[in-house]
Amino acid sequence: MAVGDIAMPHMHVVKGVKIGVTEAYVRYPNRRDLVIFEFAEGTNVAGIFTQNAFCAAPVHVSKKNLETGNIRYLVINTGNANAGTGSIGMENALKMCDAVAENSGISSNQILPFSTGVIGEQLPIDRITQAVPKAFPCDQTWNDAAHGIMTTDTVAKGASEIFEFDGISYAITGISKGAGMIRPNMATMLSFVTTDMPISETIVKKLLKESADQSFNRITVDGDTSTNDSCIFAATGQAGGEPIQNEQDPRYAVVKEILFRVMKRLAQLIIRDGEGATKFITVKVEGGKNTQECCDVAYSIAHSPLVKTALFASDPNWGRILCAIGYANIKDLDVEKVQVWLDEVQLCQNGGVANSYTEEAGVKVMSKPEIIIRVHLGRGDATDTVYTCDFSYDYVKINADYRS
Template sequence: MAVNFPTITADALHPVAGVKLGFAQAGIRKADKKDVLVVLLDEGATVSGVFTTNAFCAAPVTVCKQHLAAQSGIRALIVNTGCANAGTGELGMTNAQATCDELAKQLGISANQVLPFSTGVILEHLPMDKLLTGIAPAIENLKEDNWYNAAQAIMTTDTLPKAVSRQITMDNQTITLTGISKGAGMIKPNMATMLGYLATDVAIAQSDLDELTRQVADQSFNSITIDGDTSTNDSFIIMASGASGVRVEKNTAAWHEFAAALQSVATELAQLIVRDGEGATKLISIVVEQATSTAEAKQIAYSIAHSPLVKTAFYASDPNLGRILAAIGYAGVADLDVAALELYLDNVHVATRGGRHPNYTEEQGQAVMNQSEITVRVVLNRGTANATVWTCDFSHEYVSINADYRS
């Protein structure tokens, strides 16, 4: 059902020097499925992350934050699917730490140089015997040219592995950016269980990478939604190995070039999640313009993106566009003057000054609704801030997937 999902092949994913990946089938999720990923970074890499804002954040998220704060030089990541290790109290923390301990022991590094990640069912404990048994085989097959397998190893309800790779030239040298993501439901990042890992071979200062990571996440993974459910485990990590020898200094021309490339890879990775959203048949871009603040623009965009009535209308290709106006109206923006507002569906002018545009015809709306990719554009006429949010429609298949997920 994925919407205009690009063909991704292992060949197209450039290795990133200084970053090795290995996987295992540990039987945590399903038999015969990759469900453990280990990433090993050469010494000296810089690593930044942003994490879920869910108060019920998973144990591995808490451990990640502690280990990043310790600034002891992150050397490895471990990801398991099949169990989120969230809503698991003290035993959850013990299990996340034990996972780091075991990986550190086998790699000869210290436990606080490891970042742990989990995704899957909440409120269940990690099957530690299976997970720990998976570590040795994952280390065994560590190699730089392993991104496609890595993308497969972090999938849960995803129907397709998600990866993006790009090379740019800076200082006459080739720089590589390669990333993978996963997530299909429980997606309203802030972060969505959305996991994203992006590696590059530039060298960059910790504080600069931290800044870029937040900035890039806001306009990619923090601008998508499938169902409005912010997961307990969302994590987005950028790793810079420095192996290319190219150093990116803040506010130089190279910085802007690198930031743009990083943003484009992250945005594409985030959009892949929406294209493969649970039951998705359409990709909807919601653009809100001329708001008083980015927060206000996002508030209205998310209100539209989360409305089950709007999403089912897109699924049905039904230009029942009053539902969009209703969602704008209940977004909770104070003093919203609906008489100043314009609504467009792609280039069709649907509503003006609080009502139906006099030239709008149902046939025009129908033609756009029949497409597989649609842009809803709302012009508020009250400020200069803009925001874009990407979402999908709401189908029978979404209900089937989420009613049957565990069974």
């Protein structure tokens, strides 16, 4: 069961984006598992991808095609990740593009392929290429697309906002998928975010990187980084108006804030739907010398199975939190200055339990479905935040059963 508010909002139409969704029987029959995005000519597209050395075949192809530019289609299958599939996998990723090219008249290298699902099995490529024509004409909704990219997700994930400049209304609308194997750089996480605002290619890239760093690159379910994670941001420009060409454009900061909010929402939805998650946890680390050490401490806590099982059990075992801070390898950390809070309840001060702390208050706050673990390192002004979930029986169940 996903945690907290996971409702799909009204998904505002993005001019210049068309969506096709169909059933290809990639892994299971009778489910929508193939999604195509069609972008208007002139759309600027940027992407960021997994850092995993075993990145999947479609990641290789997408990276290469993005270099050429002028991207017009995305083609996405769920059910099979086309990862660890060698040269046949590369051929199949290209065949996915070819199939879209044949049905659209667009060149294959203007198409980006994406796959998610089981690693290490070959795509049923014939079923996919046969299904591609059924996705045309691309006349379906963002909601359909959000469902069509799900794997172990229990809910479809979307975020959308509208805003206005100079009398023109713009939308930023996106979807994401992912429930496990989620951690920075990114995870079996796919996300596709678009706007109809005109934005130059350079600024599209910059906006994507900055927003993803603080959203998709700040979440973790289990610490496993997938072979397939990809995040795409596309600006079609079809709503009209002058394009944003540089950061000095007063619209830049506004758009950046909205994009960040949309991406943070999409990233947090992945955690709220984390495999077996019963709690949504924000780990906020303050008082560091620099952002990196705050990030390291936050991930050390967010990855600790002992912290995560204590969260599942609603056990205010603050010793496990201190312990995780202690093995984050922060040079010359003065443990006497470390403070820890669960929401407003101070757990630790001076390297031990806080004077004001009572077990009763600890249990009460730990029983909430959404908890902020706040750490102050007492050695500077830097801060960073990571989002995670707890670790339950169901995590084991889901991942022990995933292939069956």
